[in-house]
Amino acid sequence: MQFSAQEIAFILNGTVEGDPLVSVNQLAKIEEATNGSLSFLANPKYEPYIYTTNASIVIVNNDLVLSEAVKASLIRVENAYSAFSVLLEKYNTIKLHKTGIEQPCFIHPSAQVGENVYIGAFAYIGPGVKLGNNCKVYPNTYIADNVSIGEHTTLFAGVKVYFDCVLGNNVIVHSGAIIGSDGFGFAPNADGTYTKVSQIGNVILEDNVEVGSNTTIDRATMGSTIIRKGVKLDNLIQIAHNVEIGVNTVIAAQTGVSGSAKIGENVILGGQVGVVGHISIAKGSQVQAQSGISRSIIDEGKKWAGSPAVSYANNMRSQVVVQRLPELEKKVEELVKIIAELRKE
């Protein structure tokens, strides 16, 4: 795709300064841009780059005053940052624009497939599946029996959705994510073996949820594992059976949430955090990476850190002293000696 400065200015309702016919075929940061790239300047801190950049076109704010000559053609707009975001979004939409049904794929006769969908080769749409309009199911994806998927939802290549799960609208699931595998439930027997507890519930992903690559979300034993509207899950996260994650909560990579934990709205969990089972985390809580949440958090909107986690501030204070522990111990040993002498006297 090739666009000229005047075409882009037209889209953005901006004005061209320099050659209106110069054209670009990619987007780049101003400090890394090569010839043929479109970039932007919004933060005044980056202004020096505009005099040295190799970008062919740079989007700038209307009120930018240049102190030197520039090589690039400029497009002046009200707000360079949001104008660039609009282009980024458009670019991505074009990149990810796929429709039609590639062959061979497997669509069970009893499945209901909406309009304007993309179904890639080697995708599997099982019996009783409902797939809404404008969905994209990339190659090698598996959608098992009776799964229901809303509209404008995208499953990237290789996603697996087990039977009976429900996905809302505008959901994005990245490659390799597994939705609805069995919860980890086993009843111990007297002889040391375990009997599997059947897992007959499902997983519900509400609207606007995004699930990262190779993340796993287990189905409930009974009932549902529920990921509420707007939740964003990064890669390689484990969500166990019967967990519920509140609206707009964000979880970073490699975090694990154990069975039946309830996480509130607008919570932020850092990467590699562990949450034990059957506890709840209050709305607005923020948990530092690598922490371990071992009991319920009742107070809303607080910061936590450490394993086991305590308040962020307390953890910081303790960690600082941990580093001084050898000196502290030495000091105590000296005191013991001194006092022994004092007592002799």
Place this chain on the structure above:
Amino acid sequence: MQFSAQEIAFILNGTVEGDPLVSVNQLAKIEEATNGSLSFLANPKYEPYIYTTNASIVIVNNDLVLSEAVKASLIRVENAYSAFSVLLEKYNTIKLHKTGIEQPCFIHPSAQVGENVYIGAFAYIGPGVKLGNNCKVYPNTYIADNVSIGEHTTLFAGVKVYFDCVLGNNVIVHSGAIIGSDGFGFAPNADGTYTKVSQIGNVILEDNVEVGSNTTIDRATMGSTIIRKGVKLDNLIQIAHNVEIGVNTVIAAQTGVSGSAKIGENVILGGQVGVVGHISIAKGSQVQAQSGISRSIIDEGKKWAGSPAVSYANNMRSQVVVQRLPELEKKVEELVKIIAELRKE
């Protein structure tokens, strides 16, 4: 699937109290059940729910004495909990009942496929593979050359099994799990590069093993990585080359076991635990989530916690003091001052 109270009572050898013709099509917990659901009451703590539940049918113990009227039809049995488990199991068996070979799939002419199997579309059965009777190979699954699989084993969608691996009977492998990828072995060269050490061993999963979704089990450098009978592995676990895991051991999600570690029988490892290479963990050990096992555990049946792990009790005691460290340090500083004054005197 729709079942009436009298049909279910017949299966369970129970007696109906109320309308024998009312029917249900799903299973649910008594406190969450909606009209058309079957539920159960076993724990006396939940008795109040029987007067308010919307379940259409509830399985109860023979000796339950009601203090109020109930809306639901009851089925009285000897043991409500185990009767319900039987239904759960039956329900799941029906849900997961698949047989036949879907097209297109790839079955190499030299592969030996047993009777009564399910092979989903886009599954790949490589040269020399032996697949026993009653196995289920879901769509998009890959079974490489010379893999041998026993009977009644299920590989869910997207499982990948590398060449020469051996799976026993009644094994369950969940979606996205990788069995037999190369062990992580590299020999350092003088120029800073690494030479790959060929990994020619395999992985053996014995009978009744369950492997969670997106778990990875590497093949041995030589010999076998062995997962013994009845082992249960949760999701996103890493098992490195030449590891051996003893009978009936259970490992929670996101735990990693490094190369050549030997884990005994009936061990329980919590989530996000790390085990270093070339050590052994004694039979019956229990390790808390997020712990790091850095040396062999010789004593059987003990509890461990922390990173590096120490006895559970010692770790608890230390962690409590860590929280008080800032106060402890302050106290020591005060003592230092006081003693300096005392000495002056």
Place this chain on the structure above:
Amino acid sequence: MQFSAQEIAFILNGTVEGDPLVSVNQLAKIEEATNGSLSFLANPKYEPYIYTTNASIVIVNNDLVLSEAVKASLIRVENAYSAFSVLLEKYNTIKLHKTGIEQPCFIHPSAQVGENVYIGAFAYIGPGVKLGNNCKVYPNTYIADNVSIGEHTTLFAGVKVYFDCVLGNNVIVHSGAIIGSDGFGFAPNADGTYTKVSQIGNVILEDNVEVGSNTTIDRATMGSTIIRKGVKLDNLIQIAHNVEIGVNTVIAAQTGVSGSAKIGENVILGGQVGVVGHISIAKGSQVQAQSGISRSIIDEGKKWAGSPAVSYANNMRSQVVVQRLPELEKKVEELVKIIAELRKE
């Protein structure tokens, strides 16, 4: 595959001692070898095994002096260890020798496929893909639009590569690894929801990189996430957007590297390590398993441990005192009492 002692001696330029016609069909360690196995003896520590081993053939050093009779046929060579490595490598090459294009697979007409490649069934080669000579693309693998792949590169079954990514020569990617999924970027809105930030960059894997199974490497927001030459990544690792990993760096399983972190050359990160975003780690650094790197490491070639990580030595010293904390606290309490008494006097 069956080879006689004299055939192997010929390959290795060695001499047979014993029956030259005895044959083997597998490789094994000397202490585990069964009849029909080929083994080797290099480390003098293992010499006792040569008198008891069931191996049919053992490769030994020219200068080995036997003190007893041996059952196995021996092949004497200059360096038994490197001779065995040569065979290991040859064995593996034969095992993994695949060529040709299996059907059904999907190769877009606009894709350029080199010579002597293997493309397994249900593999997907998208529009504009360039796949070099001697590459192997195993079954169920997905290569999206405009991906460029060099020569002698192997993608095992089920790998997913998103659009625009670039893979060099001699790259190995294990099953289930995801290359180029979206970076985790969201802009918070006033109402608590998040707007997705489009991720239009790519991932570059340079020559001789190896990526473990189910590892995820996210595409850059703009520009590239770069894995430099010779980097070895183990299983279940998370590499976030815009990360750069230096030449010959090795990272163990389940480690996570956050966005825009820069890791130097010849770094070694243990398993389950976490690296926060936007920091750098100096060349030659070594980080212990389960550590958390929370700030940039400037000094080259040092060892680090703990979460937050400090120098390896300091962490060791502190951890030792942590174990003695309850006793230390008790000691301080006693001192407080004693001093209170001393002061009374």
